[in-house]
């Protein structure tokens with residue numbers, strides 16, 4: 001059985017758990033307790049040499065990096081969550097890159113500040129807000145046109161944006177998102193998926 005080494009509250013672990021849930025791949029979550037520093041212990045470094053989570057072991061096949069794992073699981077499930085049309089697939093990849101380079105880092109500043117008790121300087125939060133507004137504006141333009149980020153179908157691109165968005169919506173940064181009605185419409189659609197409710201322990 002697929003073993004996911006991570007933590008149920010971890011953003012990157014949730015990307016993989018959600019992909020497994022959507023592709024109906026049964027898995028066992030092997031807890032890596034970051035409060036105890038398990039992610040920096042030799043046993044975990046052997047699975048994830050950067051000392052982060054998640055990592056997987058799929059019947060002897062080991063790998064790390066959440067987005068790469070998500071692509072592997074979707075591929076193994078016969079391509080669900082990945083559009084078959086080349087152009088829609090390219091758009092999915094575009095949005096995964098946007099999430100990696102233009103969303104995650106800025107969102108994390110608010111999440112550190114309000115969720116993980118790692119205070120950020122005001123100037124850092126101001127810069128993160130400005131950058132997040134640019135990205136949300138770009139998402140808004142896309143989501144005005146399409147139901148999901150890569151087009152008409154829910155895909156890995158949506159999954160990659162979900163964990164940070166879930167946390168942001170629990171912080172004062174939710175008023176930043178509230179200014180983007182199509183982003184909010186998308187969020188309200190995807191967060192109600194039973195797979196997401198199960199992934200975040202609300203199922």
Ligand SMILES: N[C@@H](CCC(=O)N[C@@H](CS)C(=O)NCC(=O)O)C(=O)O
Nearest residue numbers: 010011012013052053054065066067
């Ligand atoms: N690029 C990696 C990033 C993994 C990552 O930063 N994971 C976080 C939890 S969401 C972590 O392990 N943080 C602990 C640390 O960096 O020490 C991935 O996508 O898997």
